[in-house]
Amino acid sequence: MDITERFTVIDGHRVAYLDSGGEGPAVLALHGHFSRGRAFAPLARALSGRFRVIAPDQRAHGRSGKGGDLCPDRYVRDAARLLEELGTGPAAVLGHSMGGIVAYRLASRFPELCAALAVIDIGTANREPEVRPVLDVTGWPRRAPSREALAAAIEEQGVPSWFFMESAAEFDDGWGLLFEYEDMMASQRALIGDHMAAWASARGPALLLRGTESFMLSEAEAARMARARPDVEVVPFPGCGHWLYADAPERFARVVGDFLERRLRASPGAADAGSARPR
Secondary structure, three states, X not given: XXXXXXXXXXXXXXXXXXXXXXXXXXXXXXXXXXXXXXXHHHHHHHOOOOOEEEEEOOOOOOOOOOOOOOOHHHHHHHHHHHHHHHOOOOEEEEEEOHHHHHHHHHHHHOHHHEEEEEEEOOOOEEXXXXXXXXXXXXXXXXXXXXXXHHHXXXXXXXXXXXXXXXXXXXXXXXXXXXXXXXXXXXHHHHOOEEOHHHHHHOOOOEEEEEEOOOOOOOHHHHHHHHHHOOOEEEEEEOOOOOOHHHHOHHHHHHHHHHHHHHHOOOOOOOOOOOOOOOO
């Protein structure tokens, strides 16, 4: 299966995105902080022939444009404008971590664009003491002489290097990460807050996945979210952490695929190209 990397410009900002193509209903997959669209390439392959997965590098991440407005509403509008430009009509919107908050805020603000919602290991209270919403990367090394040296330097920060190395690239002056550290700090801080109002006002079927070993979505918070709005399916992933899509990729694809088959294909207008425009 060929997953193509494409580029477009949205409101003057360069956007890179992976597109699995095909005639199936669209699934917009939104990554979290420090990541990029390619994190969902395994899901796109697993859903090949059934769904068209579109996975952008969100602004300031990956090969999309850097800087600019990094508030949650700007991420939401980028996602809405991408769906509009690609002419997908109502799509399933899936998001991990920060991308999950963007996903349910998109469903709240632009319900005509969201046929179903899947949120991966993120709650609504993105603040202390519920979670630690900011990972301070300001002192991390900017460049290293090799990919291996960069991975080792990241491990020294006490975090798993594999996740960040998805954004590793070779520059003229050595190996580094595709995002700007200042952008990541600004974006994380802008996301701090209580997002329950957006979650509770979103409609349509919703899937909420949580890793039982995760530090970002507790069992109590997942239950609170399920009570806050109708039609929510909560699925725990035993033994998995925050990156459950990588910890249990086959089960992740199976659970998401089953939800989409039952809920997205059941929606008559989900696969039709819509004319709604972001407002």
